[in-house]
Amino acid sequence: MNQMIRTPKRWLGLLFVLLIGVTYLSIGVGAVWIGPAGIFEYLIGGDAAGQAYIIENFRLPRIVVGLLAGMGLGLSGAVLQGVIRNPLASPDVIGITKGAGLAAAAVILLYPGLPVLALPAAAFSGAGIVMIGLYVFAFRRGVQPAALALIGIALGAVCQAGIQFLTIKFPLETNAALVWLTGSVWGKDWTDVLLLAPFILIVAPVTWLLSRKLDVLNLGDDVAEGLGEPVQKARLALLALAVVLAGAAVAVVGTLGFVGLIAPHIARQIVGNRHTYLIPASALTGALLLVTADSLGRGLFPPTEVPAGIFTAVIGAPYFLFLLRKIQKS
């Protein structure tokens, strides 16, 4: 344990290597299995026994989307847990993904004829609208973290009710919306990568630059103010970043549960509480979770594709219970 705390950098490096390894193997997993040697052959420009087309058009875009979305959700969760100072905070809990989900369900069920890009645009706006709601209800008169969490839960409940209403109103068409609501990397192509990459690749470093603020906020409002930190402004800025990260991820892969909640917790176990390490570690863990979940979904029962969201919930929920127990004990 002591060693762990002393060398978070080394752990971070290890996590990175693990992610690279899993990603590499993941390229080979699917209806057609490709061994590590075949993958290497592809990477140096070969055709991997005729599987190059499958790798290039189906596997790689999925994996890249999975990496980016996993990072986005992991980061968003880490930031929110820091801002709200509550280990239960996550994009799901404060209503961001629910807002995106309601907007997406409305597009899928009410306007099935809209162009394909309408869906991510709507989902992202839905997340944005929840953010505006949070601002209006929680920020105008100086925010308390607990109030922020409660208002987020309330907004999320409203959106959830909307989703329920839509699925009851359109029982058969709901099938199409369910895939999205479970969250899945299935069928993602390079267009989706281009849609998602700018958001994550730009916002992630900005978040990391602000990780010192999260450390300061964690000391409590009074201490933070005393250290010269404009608490409310910092909180709002960080919250906005978290919304952009989660909103972008959810817009592309759907309302994948648990990654935003679990990834920061796992990361905290590994690198400790300092956000300089926790932020990148959460991003790596989120990516690792999602890529693993998608590989399982693709490889376990081909040709059936199991949505990644099912695996993240199956892995995530028990781990979370274990975690709660551990926290209670200590």
Place this chain on the structure above:
Amino acid sequence: MKKYTSYIALLFLVLLLAACGSEDEGELQESSSGEDSGEQETRVVEHEMGETKISGQPEKVVALEFSFVDNLASLGVSPVGIADDNDEERIIEPIREKIEDYTSVGTRKQPSLEVISSLEPDLIIADMQRHKDIYDQLSDIAPTIILPSLAADYDGIIDSFQTVSTAMGMEDKGEEVLADHKEKMEELRSQVPEDENRSVLPAVVADSGYFAHNMESYTGSLLESIGLKNAIQSGDDRYNKINLEQLVEFDPDVMFHMSSGDQTVVTEWENNDLYQDISAVENGEVHEVDRNMWSRFRGLISSEKILEDAVQYLYEGR
């Protein structure tokens, strides 16, 4: 303080630029896809997602909805790949007889693109609601047409059949099949007496609820076409989850139940006096029908079979 404002301003500026950039990319890809077909005589097939050029007669066809399996079987074509939800049993008997062995490409919700591409098809037929998001990827594998199936009524199913026969380069054969089909439908219609005034209600009965199909739904519109009036003539939704009170209110004279699972809401309702008072229940006109045939297939062959079923229950059972 200033630092944040500038961070965030910069951030949004970059995001805006990035968003514009990626949209252009998307359009480019769309316009270039689907144009790589060969030089043989080509025809342009119009469908829900635009136009697709198809040359020659496709030999390897992948069907991502059961409707299209039905359409292909009607034309005497055997698809190489079917999204059969990994359950061969879902292909109804009269159609399984007509087609040869095929490869399952997974679920209709999320068919495996990898398996589809490994089959090297030369035509893919997909559903508007389920598969429009992967149209680009499918088009990249092979010429793809997207048709309504999940959301179509009986007329829509006939339109889709015609589009499929055009896409297959089998218009003449298609006309023939359709003429036979219409004749068959006429014959079935003639078995329904002019003065038939009983109302019918087809419904999917599941553990999660009673899903009534109204006059505009596929099964409902099909039954209407031979003069069987649907009990639900109102409402803008084709499929409605209704409760027992509403069912009593609609009071159908005949009910066709497509059950999923042994335990359904009806198992519970049966103990209720209200349910026993519904005309269909009083008259013993509640009929269990095959869900695969009655609601999943939505094609020519299944349409005929559904009506044969219905006519048999209504006029020969007595």
